[in-house]
Amino acid sequence: MEFLRAASVDEALAAARDGAAFVAGGTNLVPDVLFGRKKIARAVDISRLDELRFIEEADGKIRIGALASVTDLLESELIRTAASPLYESALEFAGPLVRNRASVAGNLMDASPAADLAPPLLVQDAVVELASAEGERALPLSEFFLDYRKTAVRPEELMKAIVIEPLGQEGRCAYYKLQLRRAMAIAVVGVAVVLRMKGSVCAEAAISLGAVAAVPYRAQAAEACLCGKEIGVAEIEAAAEAAEDSARPIDDVRASAAYRKKMCGVLVRRLLKKALGMPQPVAV
C-alpha cells in the first residue's frame, strides 16, 4: 500500500485515483484495513489539511469543515447552541480518545447505518460539499446514503464541508442514543428531531432514525403527521406510529429487529414531547 500525505486539497484531489482512499482520523479506515475488510492501493492522508478543519457561520448557515473532529463539535459554542442534537450526539460518541481523531466527514463517508452524527445532521437539512479534479458539487445528506455502506459520493470525490441550517428561535429539538453501555457503544437506535414552530403551528418537522435500516434516514411519513399542524397528543401518536412503521431493522448481537422497531415509536413519541416541553407520563 502506498502512503501519501497531501500538502493541499489540490494535491489530495490529484492523488485520488486508482484505488486510493482518503485518511482523515483513520478510526474507521485503519481497523478496516487491518482486519482485511477494505483493501486500498493508496492511502491519501488529508489529516494535516487544516483548511478543512473549521466550524463557522456563513450566510446564515453553519459550515462544518470535513476534518472537524467530534471533539471540535463539543468545544464549539455555535454547535452547542445552534445544533444541539449534533452536540448531544457528540457527547455520546465513542470516548475522548476516538472523539479527538474522528472527523465529521469520516463518520458520514463510512456510511454505517449506526453513524452517530448522521441523524442530527439529517434533521438540520445538511448539505455536503464535494470536490474532485473535475469541480465541485453540493449534495443534500438526504440523497447521500444509497444503501448499506454505499454513498452517492464518487471514489475520487473529497468531502470539504457539511452545511446545516441553524436551529434558530423557532427550532425545538431533541436527541437520544439508545446504547448498551455509557461509552464506546454502537447505537441500538439513534433518533433526532427538530420542529420549526410558527406560533403554535409546526411549520417544518424533521425526524431521523439511525441503526434501524440499511441507512440513516429521514422518517418522512412521520414528519408528515406533524407538518402544518398544531401538535397535540394525537399528532404525536400518529408520528410515533409512522416512525415505527418506517423502520426496517435487522437482528444482531445488540438487539432484535422487533425491539429496535418498537423503540422507534417509543423514542419518537418521547423526543417530540421533550422538544415541545410537554410532560412525559410517569410510566408505571
Add this chain to the structure above:
Amino acid sequence: MSTRVVGQPHPIIDAVEKVSGATIFINDLELPGALTGLALRSPHPHARILNLDTSAAERLAGVAVVLSKNNTPNAPFGINHKDEAAFCREKARYVGDEVAAVAAADEETAREALSLIRVDYEVLPTVADPFAAQEPNAPLVHDSVTGNIANEFHIKRGEIDEAFDAADAAFADEFHTHLAHQAYIEPTGCAAQWHPGGKISVWGCLQSVFLIRTFMLGPAMGMSPDDFRVTQTKPGGAFGGKLDVKAALMAAMLSRAAEKPVRFMMSLEEDLIAMRPRMPVHISLESAWKRDGTLAGKRVRIVAENGAYSSLSPAIMSSIALRTDNLYKTPAAEIQGKLVYTNIIPSGQMRGFGNVQATYAWESHLDNVADSLGLDPAELRLKNYTEKGDVSLHGWKIASCAVADATRYVVEEMDWKAKRARGGKGRGVGLASCIHVSGNKGFSVELGPDDTDPSSGVVRVDEEGKVEIWSGESDLGQGATSVMAYIASEVMGIPVERFRVPPTDTGYMPFGMGAFASRITLIGGNAVKLAAEDARRNLLDAAAEFMEIPADELEIVEGEVRAKALPERKMSVGEVVRRAGSVIEGNGKWLAGGDVLDKEKYGNPSTTYSFSTHGAEVEVDMETGVVTILGICCGHDPGRVINRLGAEGQVEGGAVQGMSFAMMEGLAPLEGHLRGKNFHDYLIATSMDAPPIEHDFFESMDPYGPYGAKGLAEVAINPITAAICNAIYHATGGARIRTLPVSPERVLEAIEEARK
C-alpha cells in the same frame, strides 16, 4: 491483636513499576532468536478432518516446523476427562479448535504458512443447544459419549420429600446464564525455550506455574512435569481464565520440534474464541418454606454447558449445585446436575467458579419467595443465614461468619426500609448474599500432589537487610505478592519497602498450587507467615550470640534487632546476616484444613468460608427497558483485611466486573459461532458505567487465617448480579430477569410479562 502493617492501606508493592510502564509482560519478553508461533483454528463448529496437508507450508522459506495430528502422537489430556489433545485428531469440535500450528522466522511468514495448510473438512451438524444435545438422535460431540453427557449426578440429602410435603408454601423458578469471557486486557501468550538435553522453559501469565506442568504439559507432550521450568510473567489479568492455557502447550511443542525458542501470542479475537469462558448454565429451583419464612428444603436441577472439552467443568458444575445450600440453614436438598457437551467453545472457570451463576439464580429466587410470602427480602435472609459453628447440610464447617453484619450494614447504608417502602415507579433497591470457599480440597486431589492443598514459602534475608519471599502462589493482579510482603513484614518487624517477591518460578521456588478458589491469602499467606516466623527466629538466635543477650529478650523493630529492655543496644538485620553468613532463611509449609468430599459430595471442602452481601439501587426506563445503576453498596467478611487498599480494589473491581457480566457481556454464540469476538461487540463496562460504590468490611477474625484473614477475590463478585436483578424486580413491580445478560430488551419483556 494490634498490628503495624496488617490492615493498613498500602499501594501494591509493584505499583510504581506498573503505572510507569516498566513492567515486562509476556508480550515484552524477548528471547534471542525466537520464532513466531501461530495456530490454525477450525472455522467450523463441528467437522471431520478428511485430509490435512501441511507440505506447502513446510516448504515455505522461513518456516521451521508445522505441527498437527500428522506428526504428533495422540496424547489425550484433561483434568477430569481425557477428552482433549494438542491438535484435533479425527474431528474439530468448536470454532477455534487447534488444527495445526506453525513456527516461523516472523509473523508474516507464519501467517502465510497457515494460509498454505490445506484442510478438507466434512462439515457435521452442530450441537449447539444443551437440551437438544441430550435427545436420542442428537449428533455426538465425542463419538464415545452417548447423549453428550460428560457428567451427571443426583444427590438427596435430608428428608427432602417430607420437607416439601409438610411445607406451608413451595415456589419454583428457572434461570439461564450466558457465556461470558474473563475479558482481561492482556491477550494470552506464552513463550517457550527448548534446551539441549530435553528440558523446556516456559513463560506466561499463568495462574498455576506448577500445576500446568502436571495436568497439561507433561501428559500432552509425553514428558515428566520436572522437564519443564515454568516462570510466571507479570499479570495482565486472568480472572480464572489463565489456569488451563493451551498457548503454553503450543509454545512448548513448537519449541521442542524446532529446537528454538518460540513466542506464541494470541490475538484478542483468538483469545475470545479459544480460551475458557465462564460456563453457561440452566438452573431450575424449587424451594419449600414455613409460613414464617423458614427454609425447609430445596430441589435444584442444573444443565450446564460444557462446550467441546471438559477441563475443570465437572467441578464447576458441582460448585454451582451445592454452594448456596451452605449459606442458609438448609434442612434438606435434592440436587441433580448434567454437564452436556456442545460444539461451542469449551466453557470453564471464571472468578466465582460457578458461584456467580448459582448465586444469581438462588438469590433471585429468594426475592420471588419473599415477595410471595409477604416478607422483606433482607429479613428473610437474616432469618435463615448460617452462623459460626454451624455444620451445613453438606458438611461445611463454618469457622467464622459475619454475613448478617454485612447485610445489616447494606440495609442501613442504603436506607433500605424507606426505599423498599417507596418501590415501583421505575426505581428500586435489591440485595443478595453469598458464601465462598478459601481454597478447595477437591482441586488438591484433581490437580495437586496429594489431598493436603499445600503451600510452601521461603523467606530470605540478605546482608543488606533486604528480604526476598519465595512462594509458589501466583500474583494475577489480585495483590497476592503484596499480601505476602505485608504479612512477612508484620511478623519480622522489617519495613515493607525492604521486601521483594519475585515472579513464581518452578525452577527454584517451593511448591504452591496457584491462584484459584480464593485460596492464596489463607493458604499461601499462612505458609509465608510460618516462613517469616522461622526467619525471625533464626535472625534472633544469631543476634543473641553476637549481642550476648538471650533471643527472647530481643525484638525486631524497623529492621533493627533491639534489646527489649535497652533499645539503644541494637544491630541492623543486615549486620546480623553479615556476621552470620550470607543469608538467613526461614521455611514454612501450611496444609489446608477441610476434607476431600465423598462420592455423594459430602464433606468440608475448605478450611473456612468467606461471605458478602451486595446491594444495588437502580432506575428502570419502563418504556425502553434501559437500566441505570445508581449505586452499589457492599459488605464483605474477608476474616481480616491485610491490605486495605488492595481489599478495596478487590471489592470495587468485583462489583464493577460483576455488574458488567450482569448487564452487557456475552460471547453470544449463534449456531456454534461466537458473535462477541472483539471488544466492539463484546462489551465490558467502562468507567462511565461504574456507579458510586459504598462498602465496608466485617472482620470475623477467622481462627485459621493469617492474622484472621480468608479469601476475598470471589465473594467480591458473586452476589452483585442478583442484587441488580432484585432491584429491577423492585423498581418495576415484578419484572424478573430469568435470562442474562440484563439487556434493555429483556427488561422490557420482563416488564410486559409482569403486567400480565
